[in-house]
Amino acid sequence: IRPYTEVAKAADLEVNRGIIVNEYMQTNDPNIFAVGECAECEGKVYGLVAPLYEQGIVLADYLTNKETNGYHGSTTFTSLKVSGCDLYSAGIIQETDDIHGIEIFNSIDNNYKKVFLKDGEVVGAVLYGNTDDGSRFYNMMKKHESIEDYTLVSLLTKGGEDGNVSIEDMADDETICGCNGVNKGTIVEAITKNGLTSVAEVTKMTKAGNSCGKCKGQIADILQYALGDDFIASKPTGICACTDLSRDQIVTQIRAKGLKTSKEVRHVLNFKDKNGCPKCRPAINYYLNMIYPNEHKDEKESRFANERYHANIQNDGTFSVIPQMRGGVTDADQLIRLGEVAKKYNVPLVKVTGSQRVGLYGLKKEELPSVWEDLGMRSASAYGKKTRSVKSCVGKEFCRFGTQYTTQLGIRLEQTFEYIDTPHKFKMGVSGCPRSCVESGVKDFGVISVENGFQLYIGGNGGTEVTKGQLLTTVETEDEVIRICGALMQYYRETGIYAERTAPWLERLGFENVKEVLLDPDRQQALFDRVMEAKQAIQDEPWQAIVNDKASQKIFEVERV
DSSP: OOOOOHHHHHTTOOBSSSEEEOTTSBOSSTTOBOOGGGEEETTBOOOSHHHHHHHHHHHHHHHTTOOOOOOOOOOOEEEEEETTEEEEEEEOOSOOSSOEEEEEEETTTTEEEEEEEETTEEEEEEEESOOTTHHHHHHHHHHTOBOTTSOSOOOSOOTTOSOOOOTTTSOTTOEEETTTTEEHHHHHHHHHHHTOOSHHHHHHHHOTTSSSOTTHHHHHHHHHHHHTTHHHHHSOOSSBTTBSOOHHHHHHHHHHHTOOSHHHHHHHTTOSSTTOOTTHHHHHHHHHHHHOTTTOOOOGGGSOHHHHHTSEEOTTSOEEEOBOOGGGOOOHHHHHHHHHHHHHTTOSEEEEOTTSSEEEEEEOGGGHHHHHHHHTOOBOOTTSSBEEEEEEOOGGGTOTTOOSOHHHHHHHHHHHHTTOBOSSOEEEEEESSTTOTTOGGGSSEEEEEETTEEEEEESOBOSSSOBOOEEEEEESSHHHHHHHHHHHHHHHHHHOOTTOOHHHHHHHHOHHHHHHHHHSHHHHHHHHHHHHHHHHTOOSOHHHHHHTOGGGGGGGOOOOO
16 A cells, blocks of 8 residues: 555655554644545554544544544455455464464365464464455454464364354354454344345445455345344345346246336336336336347436446546447548547547547537547447447467457457347457457457367456356357357346346356357257347447437537526
């Protein structure tokens, strides 16, 4: 952590690594206080959430003249938040003359544990693989609990005799969420006083599980402990607060009753709020588009702002315009037009995006239609829950490592599936060799070229929780790549929950089940035919459709007073 201290220096505050504060979070100016990542107390700066809360409590007590012992540092932990790599560390994690470690490695399950002890107490821990003991060790450290009554090492104990403390036996002051400093007692009180029945409700009320999410399993255990048999029964299944119906129930009823509009769905299925909410309106509009690609008229008012304006709204209220460059390929004429438009509209930032396109950032809403007209380029749909970019490398045409001609395949994939709505954004990558410069292994649909054809990967995600795609199959021809991609997209469209990425979708349905469906020749062809029906129902490129329709431009008008 490197605190930003320039403002503090300008105010003549004492600064070292951070802004130096005393035990009451007070700087050398008695009227200025500092907490969190910018504050340095007793020579330490903390880059975690929990110490901020502890510092805030001390500061609040001091400012309200309540008795306080002051702040004298925090016992901290951190966990690596990467899918497939569970790593946890807390406290002191180095041995010294007076700190000794107990180390266990299970090579069968690839689990590693090391606990650091000093004067008969736990002062640190490192866990890899199974990190369930992390919160238990953390609580022992915070309480300075003696290890006198604990067995230091146990081998081949029976299942259920691993020494873990049950929720029932856990003290109320045991920390459950170390990130936000929430203990068991706070969670139980929130459940019983407010009638909470789900992990999401507990998180919203107490902030437990709101940061790294590692404690959500324990929160569910506390719900089970507090509610008993009512826990499962009381878990809400509806897609939102407007209805108790699940996604599958709503889709089934739409098909069975022939419901064609969102208004019909909400009224016939007895939604509590007949107008719907920001959560169910876009979801139902998507399900109707998916079921009736040729009949349902898209309800633009139900879409999120980015999709209504066909541009990404930025943090200052301006928009970005990202034209289509299939396969990351452009030409001199496009670049000249982009430059001319950037000059004409004084665009603050012109940037090559992570999706191999050129983006114009900082445009006003009222400028969008004229910008699109001047560009004369197609939308890249870099703003919606639909087919996004298809990243591709130059492949065999130029690269000495390339095994297949990948640029044209990337262009073909994007051209075939562009503008098709999906439950969430759907990204693709086409790599010319196993080196995979375009990171096809973490795409919703990834193609990695090999000497004998193309390896196809599905369910990858390069977002906040990185998920490696799973190898579906290897095919010989581009036509097979296109057909399987279309089948995957349609199966995802038909079974996915709105706003669900392919990684959790694949986990929910099961990889082997999805593989069986996609590689069955008859079902594969039927799915591909249906996704092509959805593509044929898309008649217009969105930017030019608005440019050619003055009525559609009204939503971009801004009244100035």
